[in-house]
Ligand SMILES: Nc1ncnc2c1ncn2[C@@H]1O[C@H](COP(=O)(O)OP(=O)(O)OP(=O)(O)O)[C@@H](O)[C@H]1O
């Protein structure tokens with residue numbers, strides 16, 4: 001199986017004396033579904049942001065589809081970024097625009113600036129958007145303003161927008177942290193099913209350990225910037241969870257589920 005993403009000795013310091021990410025290495029295979037867990041401030045978001053270069057790595061390398069993208073700029077960075085979809089905790093939609101307009105923004109990386117400004121989208125892209133909106137149950141909402149949607153609906157728009165990029169890698173930073181349990185399940189099921197269907201590799205930052213165990217084929221544990229666990233859910237024992245979160249299981253349990261806040 002090919003490896004579209006190789007992270008080698010990734011290190012990020014936001015300032016002197018503190019390492020947000022400390023010598024982290026891992027690889028992601030095509031179509032793999034990886035969850036990153038760890039306490040608040042462990043460096044999970046920083047890792048995702050370094051991969052898509054929203055944050056500049058201080059050291060180490062990011063190899064994406066065979067290219068070192070650690071420090072690329074301009075066209076090379078844009079080319080890499082359009083193949084890396086991103087889903088955020090707070091959705092990052094343009095709320096004054098409609099659902100359809102938000103979704104079509106996923107195509108901007110493939111268009112000239114002028115075509116983008118004038119909303120000159122290809123027919124085939126619009127058809128694809130409609131198919132995807134139908135798939136996530138939002139077709140009838142296509143002309144609604146994004147601001148009028150519920151949290152779960154907003155995140156479904158975020159998923160469709162990311163998929164419109166035709167990504168080979170999807171990065172999800174706490175995609176369900178602002179949602180109730182029912183919406184969370186809908187969102188996780190959609191992310192899981194759509195990435196499987198399109199053979200997209202997926203990395204999801206999560207603070208619910210039980211969700212990570214339920215969906216991921218592989219879990220990465222981060223503590224104070226360091227990778228302390230990398231393995232299948234079956235190997236993520238309670239002792240290991242306690243080590244990642246540096247606290248006892250008792251403190252991590254809410255209603256019988258491991259809901260480590262992080
Ligand atoms: N833009 C920034 N400038 C300075 N320090 C930052 C910045 N972003 C993050 N940090 C610091 O880097 C460390 C890792 O933060 P990061 O947001 O990656 O953690 P996280 O695991 O995603 O946490 P959470 O679960 O709370 O989202 C923290 O100590 C944080 O304070």
Ligand SMILES: [Mg+2]
Nearest residue numbers: 044045046205
């Ligand atoms: Mg975070």
